[in-house]
Amino acid sequence: MVRITFIDAGGTRREIAAREGLSLMENAVAQGIEAIAAVCGGNCYCGTCRVHLTPEWFERLGPPGDYEGPVIDASGDAHPCARLACQLPVTEALEGLVVETPASQS
Numbered sequence: 001m002v003r004i005t006f007i008d009a010g011g012t013r014r015e016i017a018a019r020e021g022l023s024l025m026e027n028a029v030a031q032g033i034e035a036i037a038a039v040c041g042g043n044c045y046c047g048t049c050r051v052h053l054t055p056e057w058f059e060r061l062g063p064p065g066d067y068e069g070p071v072i073d074a075s076g077d078a079h080p081c082a083r084l085a086c087q088l089p090v091t092e093a094l095e096g097l098v099v100e101t102p103a104s105q106s
């Protein structure tokens, strides 16, 4: 299990024990993180699974992919370190990750 913390727009923190082999979105939905609606079910289309990373984590995990970036842009999310949780596979490398969820997903 990989410890990952979600912080919602109101500042409430919630740590989950995420399963490797699933995406960050799949783990969040399975564990009741309400700010991750994931309307499209992980097809990189809806933009309702956005998370905001710290600059350090963003650099470590890399920028959005070719299909992911335009979906983030279309959502109107201008955060410089936004990613789609459905495009982030959970591995040991994510141990200790802390993400914020945008107010628009509250």
Ligand code: FES
Residues within 6 Å of the ligand: 025, 037, 038, 039, 040, 041, 042, 043, 044, 045, 046, 047, 048, 049, 071, 084, 085, 086, 087
């Ligand atoms: S679940 Fe729809 S873009 Fe991630």
